[in-house]
Amino acid sequence: MRITMILNQDGGTIRGMDAQQFGDMACARLSERGSECVVRLVTGENLIKTLEEVANDGETDTIVAGGGDGTISAAAGVCFKSGKTLGVLPLGTMNLFARSLCLPLDPSEALDALVTADERELDIATANGRPYVHQFSVGLHARLVHQRQKLDTSTRFRKITSTIKSLGQVILHPPRFGAEIDTGSGRTRQIVSAVSVSNNLFGDTPLAYAEALDEGVLGVYRSRALEPGKVFRMTLRAAFGKIKEDPDMSVESAHKVTLSFPNIRSGTKAAIDGEIIPLERDVECVCHPGALRTLVPKAYAANARTNFHLLKQASA
Known part of the structure; x- marks a missing residue:
């Protein structure tokens, strides 16, 4: 069978490379897995169309996506629906899903890890049927992403700078909205500033990403309605990987979550894996355990064993 590598030339890291040269080198490396490898270079505008074409290619059984978190999320959704391996x-700025997989962030080292990676069935979530691998969010995070999209994010440095500027605006003017949340034990109503439903629980890391992708749960995060000072405090805790310790943040796990926003204003946005979408009045998030077949580096299994032993020691 064939490996088809799809490289998003608009991704942050690849902009400074000769994309064709890098793609040819990467395919040569991946062919060491014993499969033919072909590369397709695309722009962000043509990404979805190309992914869907490859999903319908009967000779391709593995899609290797090169790009930022948006590219990886789109490829994961296609693989989830088609049954192909991801x-x-x-090649992005944050690379959150790659961090969850324990992949090296250096492209050359990541290729080394992929050559010897094992296929493993990991979890993926959906929000009203739309797949995502990281999080669906409303409120603080969604407003941050929306504000950042209005600024210059053409380079890694500019994206980080734009994120900081947008964060300042969100801290000074935090959103407040009504939400009804049902995690399976009854519906609760609350005025909040943030709601996020993640694909597995986030780890205790400065960047919010799951350290395990096969626990078969959603992480449900909600904050009370916050004033600027409390948003600033929560931001500091998040920067040190201590968001669960914030007194205004509630964290739980669930297999399915129903969200309702009875008084949403027209034009209110949500974020799903970093992409801004219109917020629907009712949203159902569902975990699909083991539904995403993925190339997983050896380091992921080693990290899982370490976490298991730490949990076992903590409970002893």
């Missing part, structure tokens, strides 16, 4: 080549 490979991840981190």
